[in-house]
Amino acid sequence: MTARRAKAEALQATDAELLARVASGEIGALGELYDRHQASVRRFVDRATGGAEDVDDLVHQTFLAAAKSAAKYDGRPSCRPWLLGIAVQHLKRRRQSFAHLLSVLGSLRIGRSATIDPRSSLHARTDVDRALAKLSEAKRVTFLMAEVEGFTCAEIAEALGIPVGTVWTRLHAARRELRAALGDPSIGEEGA
Amino acid sequence: MSKNACPRLFEVEAMRDGRLGDAERASFERHLRTCTACTREAEALEALARAVRASAGAHEDELHVRRERNRLLAAFDRELVRDRRAPRRWWIAAAGVAIVAGTLAAWRVSIGSVPSAPPDPSPPLASAIIEANDAALYSRQVEGRRERIVLQRGELRIRITHPPGHEGGALVVSLPDGELEDVGTTFTVAAAEDRTTHVAVDEGSIVLRLRDRPPIVLRAGETWRAELRPPPSSTPSPTPTPAPSPSAVPSPPAADASKDFRDAMAALAAGDHRGAAARFARFLDTHPRDPRAEDAAYLRVVALHRAGAVDETKAAARFYLERYPSGFRRAEVEQLVE
Numbered sequence: 346m347t348a349r350r351a352k353a354e355a356l357q358a359t360d361a362e363l364l365a366r367v368a369s370g371e372i373g374a375l376g377e378l379y380d381r382h383q384a385s386v387r388r389f390v391d392r393a394t395g396g397a398e399d400v401d402d403l404v405h406q407t408f409l410a411a412a413k414s415a416a417k418y419d420g421r422p423s424c425r426p427w428l429l430g431i432a433v434q435h436l437k438r439r440r441q442s443f444a445h446l447l448s449v450l451g452s453l454r455i456g457r458s459a460t461i462d463p464r465s466s467l468h469a470r471t472d473v474d475r476a477l478a479k480l481s482e483a484k485r486v487t488f489l490m491a492e493v494e495g496f497t498c499a500e501i502a503e504a505l506g507i508p509v510g511t512v513w514t515r516l517h518a519a520r521r522e523l524r525a526a527l528g529d530p531s532i533g534e535e536g537a
Numbered sequence: 538m539s540k541n542a543c544p545r546l547f548e549v550e551a552m553r554d555g556r557l558g559d560a561e562r563a564s565f566e567r568h569l570r571t572c573t574a575c576t577r578e579a580e581a582l583e584a585l586a587r588a589v590r591a592s593a594g595a596h597e598d599e600l601h602v603r604r605e606r607n608r609l610l611a612a613f614d615r616e617l618v619r620d621r622r623a624p625r626r627w628w629i630a631a632a633g634v635a636i637v638a639g640t641l642a643a644w645r646v647s648i649g650s651v652p653s654a655p656p657d658p659s660p661p662l663a664s665a666i667i668e669a670n671d672a673a674l675y676s677r678q679v680e681g682r683r684e685r686i687v688l689q690r691g692e693l694r695i696r697i698t699h700p701p702g703h704e705g706g707a708l709v710v711s712l713p714d715g716e717l718e719d720v721g722t723t724f725t726v727a728a729a730e731d732r733t734t735h736v737a738v739d740e741g742s743i744v745l746r747l748r749d750r751p752p753i754v755l756r757a758g759e760t761w762r763a764e765l766r767p768p769p770s771s772t773p774s775p776t777p778t779p780a781p782s783p784s785a786v787p788s789p790p791a792a793d794a795s796k797d798f799r800d801a802m803a804a805l806a807a808g809d810h811r812g813a814a815a816r817f818a819r820f821l822d823t824h825p826r827d828p829r830a831e832d833a834a835y836l837r838v839v840a841l842h843r844a845g846a847v848d849e850t851k852a853a854a855r856f857y858l859e860r861y862p863s864g865f866r867r868a869e870v871e872q873l874v875e
Contacts, residue, residue, distance in 0.1 A: 372610050379606050392592075405609055412613050441676060473592040483671050491554070492586040498554050499806075508798060510832030513554055514866075515671070520550070523585055 360424035368416035375412050382428055383408070389494060390432050393486050395478040403439070407432040429494065430504035433486055440482055476526035480519055487512055488519035543574040547869045553582055558808070558843045665708055668694040670828065687711040692727035692735070694828060695719075715747035724755075725826065736761045737826045760826070794824040798833065805836060810844035813837075814853070831857075835866045838873060 358366075358374075360381070366374035383404065390403045410431050411424070418424060477485055490496045490504070491512075498516070502509040548565045551557050557565060569575050665684060669675060673691030677684060686693070688710055697708055697719050710717040713731040722741035727734045736745055742756040755761055801816035817837035821830055834857045841850040854873040857864060864870070 372613055375613055376606060376610055379609060383602065383606070392589075401605055405605065405612070408609050409612055409616070413616065471592050473588050477589065477592070481671055489589070493590050498556075508829045508832050509802060510829065510836060513556060514832075516554055517550060520582065520585060523589075524581070527585070527588075529581060529585075 359422045361418060361420045361422060364411075364415040364418040364424060367412050368418075375408070378411075378424070379408055382425055385425060385494075386428055386432055389429055389489060390436070392477065392489050392493065393432075393436055393482070395474065395485075399439070403432065403435050406435050410435070426496065426500055426504055429490065429496075433505060436482060436486065472527060473523075476523050479526055480522055484515045484519040484522070487515040488523070491516055543572050544872055545572070546575055546578055547872065549575050549578040549582065551869075553579075556839070558810075561843065666696045668828065684708050685711055688726060688728050689713065690728050690730075692725060692828070694723075694725045696723045697741075712747075715745065717746070718744045725828075732763060734763045739826070794820070794827045794829070797823065798827075798829050801833065801836070805840055810840045811846075814840035814844065814846075814849070831861050831864055831866075834860060835864070835870065838870055842873060 358377070360378065363374045363378045363381075367378065386407055387400065387404050390407070391400050394400060394403070407428060411428055418427065421427070477488075480488065487501055487505070490501045491498065496504070498509050498512045501512045505512070545565065545568055548557065548561075549569075552562060552565055565575075569579065665677075665686070667675075667677075667686070670692040673693055674689040675691070675693060676687045678687065686695070686708070690713075693710070695708075695710070708719040710719070710726055712726070712733045713728050714733055717726060717733075717736065719741075723739040724741075724743050725735070725737045725739075727736075733745070733747060736743065736755060737760040738755045738757055740757050742754060745753040745755060745761060747753075753761060797816065797820045801813050801820055804810075804816055805813035814837050817833045817840060820827070820833045821837070824830060824833075827833075834853075838850060838853045838857055841853050851874055854870045857870045858867065858874065861867070
């Protein structure tokens with residue numbers, strides 16, 4: 346590592362500092378924040394939606410919402426949990442919009458099979474993706490936060506605004522459904 | 538669970554999720570070294586997590602990322618520009634309003650007495666906070682000055698704040714077999730298999746209108762359940778039943794329930810197991826219909842178990858099993874009764 350690079354890294358601003366600069370209207374700071382976290386947010390959203398078509402839009406909305414509320418950031422050195430919490434809120438809103446769309450189409454007497462359900466648009470790429478896609482979004486998001494993103498149950502509860510007991514419940518159910526979908530024989534034993 | 542499975546199998550997942558206290562964790566780690574079934578379960582859970590981590594994620598090329606980055610920065614720039622312009626527009630609007638008001642005042646003076654403008658006939662919208670359970674499928678629509686929530690299935694807990702002077706009637710919940718009109722303020726409603734299954738009112742009152750039945754008014758502390766409908770020979774319509782708890786007194790506001798639950802969780806996290814158990818017990822007494830009640834009943838068992846109170850743990854476990862016979866943590870709690 347060159348001395349210049351080491352110095353640059355030592356001088357690297359924390360997420361909290363970058364967000365403070367974003368709050369004061371500095372566009373470059375938002376770019377730096379995006380470079381730092383976009384891959385992580387994109388990966389999470391991509392998996393949470395099963396690779397839906399609107400992943401780009403969800404990532405875009407997440408960072409834009411973060412920029413708009415940057416002044417309210419609580420100052421923790423890493424803002425990754427906070428960003429994923431915002432992404433989760435957008436996922437929730439997206440699910441509610443789809444529920445509304447289904448209801449409107451239902452009232453027009455269009456068969457459910459003809460409606461656009463986000464879950465049917467999941468183009469799963471592997472058996473694991475297919476199994477993940479079968480989970481409810483709430484369970485999928487909780488499972489991904491715990492097992493892929495490395496959040497503790499307390500952190501997930503805080504990010505999703507739910508009791509920690511609900512996190513445990515969702516994790517247990519998600520694992521059980523995933524194992525059943527992937528043909529784990531021990532699931533049969535447990536459920537017997 | 539099969540007869541050959543280890544009775545401590547459920548602790549594998551509990552340990553993974555950080556549900557075990559230090560002593561329990563140490564004990565289970567010792568057990569894990571000698572138990573084949575638990576070791577196999579731990580490996581299965583880890584293999585599942587590894588498989589999901591290894592599954593295909595987003596693979597975006599550098600060019601695409603740059604394009605998305607530029608799109609974000611451009612959108613943020615537009616927001617900044619709009620914010621900066623906003624005050625100018627505000628002054629223009631204010632000037633316009635002042636000119637119109639001045640003209641009207643001058644006209645009023647020239648005409649003499651003018652009848653005062655009628656009050657705005659359209660009340661402002663009520664604000665609804667909705668907590669949905671996992672299975673809930675619902676949507677929200679605004680119809681003029683009224684909000685409609687369409688519940689297809691699952692359970693919603695709804696808290697409504699009406700603007701002063703406009704209590705009631707601003708929110709309607711459409712149900713598979715009828716509708717529910719809010720007269721204020723906090724209630725839970727559930728539906729399954731194309732019918733309403735359960736309505737419980739914590740504060741205020743609601744009107745429940747089900748197909749082919751007269752309206753039912755439910756007030757604070759009252760509950761209606763589909764399975765509790767009396768046979769047609771006795772009464773023509775279901776009647777509200779009082780809540781099955783010491784609560785002839787209405788439940789405290791939801792905010793208190795949240796605080797009580799948080800306090801109990803904080804005591805548990807701080808290792809005050811006795812205090813946590815007492816708080817969870819109080820939560821169950823005070824908020825028996827809260828969506829977190831099952832969690833509280835289970836966590837009371839956990840807290841007492843950690844406190845080493847064997848008999849009390851068994852009693853709490855029996856309480857859980859009686860109240861939630863098909864509860865989610867039945868298997869774990871059953872282990873503690875034996």
